[in-house]
Amino acid sequence: ILDTLPPLVSDSLLAIIALVNADPNPDKIDVGVGVYRDGQGRTPIPASLKKAEKRLWEEQQTKAYLGGYGDVRFTAAIRPVALGRHADDARIGGVQTPGGCGALALAFKLIAAARPEARVLIGTPTWPNHQPIVAGSGLRIVEYPFYDRDGTRIRFEEMVAALKSGERGDVALLHGCCHNPTGADLDDEQWSEVAQIVAERGLLPVVDLAYQGLGRGFEEDAAGLHKVLDSSEEAIVAYSCDKNFGVYRDRVGALFVKTGVEAATKHAMTHVLQIAREQWSMPPDHGAAAARIVLEDPLLKAEWLEEVAAMRDRINSIRARIAAADPRLAFVAEQYGMFSMLPLSKDQVVRLRDKSIYMADSGRFNVVGMSNGQVDRFIAAVIEAMDG
Numbered sequence: 346i347l348d349t350l351p352p353l354v355s356d357s358l359l360a361i362i363a364l365v366n367a368d369p370n371p372d373k374i375d376v377g378v379g380v381y382r383d384g385q386g387r388t389p390i391p392a393s394l395k396k397a398e399k400r401l402w403e404e405q406q407t408k409a410y411l412g413g414y415g416d417v418r419f420t421a422a423i424r425p426v427a428l429g430r431h432a433d434d435a436r437i438g439g440v441q442t443p444g445g446c447g448a449l450a451l452a453f454k455l456i457a458a459a460r461p462e463a464r465v466l467i468g469t470p471t472w473p474n475h476q477p478i479v480a481g482s483g484l485r486i487v488e489y490p491f492y493d494r495d496g497t498r499i500r501f502e503e504m505v506a507a508l509k510s511g512e513r514g515d516v517a518l519l520h521g522c523c524h525n526p527t528g529a530d531l532d533d534e535q536w537s538e539v540a541q542i543v544a545e546r547g548l549l550p551v552v553d554l555a556y557q558g559l560g561r562g563f564e565e566d567a568a569g570l571h572k573v574l575d576s577s578e579e580a581i582v583a584y585s586c587d588k589n590f591g592v593y594r595d596r597v598g599a600l601f602v603k604t605g606v607e608a609a610t611k612h613a614m615t616h617v618l619q620i621a622r623e624q625w626s627m628p629p630d631h632g633a634a635a636a637r638i639v640l641e642d643p644l645l646k647a648e649w650l651e652e653v654a655a656m657r658d659r660i661n662s663i664r665a666r667i668a669a670a671d672p673r674l675a676f677v678a679e680q681y682g683m684f685s686m687l688p689l690s691k692d693q694v695v696r697l698r699d700k701s702i703y704m705a706d707s708g709r710f711n712v713v714g715m716s717n718g719q720v721d722r723f724i725a726a727v728i729e730a731m732d733g
């Protein structure tokens with residue numbers, strides 16, 4: 346049976362990890378997958394998290410099952426960080442998930458259970474795993490152009506038109522901050538307009554918040570989400586801690602589901618738990634337990650916030666350095682988070698691999714994928730590629 350399966354082209358980002366691993370050059374530049382690196386090119390475990398892990402190792406007495414909700418104290422602790430003024434809203438239910446991917450998968454399967462005919466409006470380009478996750482739920486995808494790569498601007502009029510064309514019960518997938526892959530975030534006014542249209546049209550917003558703290562700041566990066574929660578009776582938030590806690594391989598995330606009434610949220614959460622049970626039964630504990638220890642301890646939390654601020658500062662200083670190098674790259678300083686998209690063709694991107702520089706075929710690069718010592722070489726190679 347299994348030998349009838351045709352080969353699949355691997356996910357573009359996972360393919361880049363493999364290419365980078367296969368390159369023996371010690372000075373290769375990996376600006377592919379979204380992993381934070383410091384000035385020395387390392388991806389350190391934040392000191393606050395390391396301390397929490399030590400405490401966890403010393404104090405944890407059992408690894409017996411916690412149940413489908415995972416670590417409920419983790420979900421309670423990340424809730425005010427993500428939801429801000431909405432954290433006490435009893436109409437919002439939460440569950441721990443294996444990373445943001447797990448949260449997105451739950452979200453779309455939940456929607457498919459409630460409304461299989463719903464269409465999901467997705468601005469392109471988007472994170473290459475969004476469409477497969479939505480498709481896996483069986484829901485129909487409607488794409489609209491979100492970003493003009495060559496003009497380096499959001500195609501906001503087209504986004505508005507697409508959202509206005511949505512029918513009641515359709516879904517709007519929105520990037521909370523640090524848009525992946527473009528770094529082009531909506532401004533406050535645009536968020537207000539989007540939140541209003543989504544509410545007026547009766548669309549269900551699903552906000553993917555995977556980089557909180559790495560753009561402008563914790564509150565600022567969730568400001569759009571909070572506007573959406575202000576105006577929409579129903580909303581879903583897929584949250585990832587993988588980046589802001591540096592727990593990538595531990596897979597730490599949460600799903601928050603808001604409905605118009607508390608009883609309906611309780612019912613929806615029974616479906617969420619059943620879907621989770623079918624997928625992974627219970628989420629992995631370690632990373633979430635360590636993040637919970639950080640969030641519950643004021644000193645560790647303050648240390649963590651400073652560590653995230655340092656990551657953000659590095660992102661923004663590399664952005665400034667790239668932008669200053671050439672007027673064609675000036676847009677990089679106006680974008681947020683780990684990614685921006687270079688105006689390079691796929692051929693140009695592939696040719697850069699001969700110089701051991703690896704980025705996504707789309708021209709998306711991880712601003713902090715390179716060490717401080719690699720920045721000049723990266724900039725020179727990009728400018729040469731743009732000229733060529």
Ligand code: LMR
Nearest residue numbers: 358377378379380472525
């Ligand atoms: C990325 O976009 O590089 C990250 O979100 C990692 C991933 O899983 O794709």
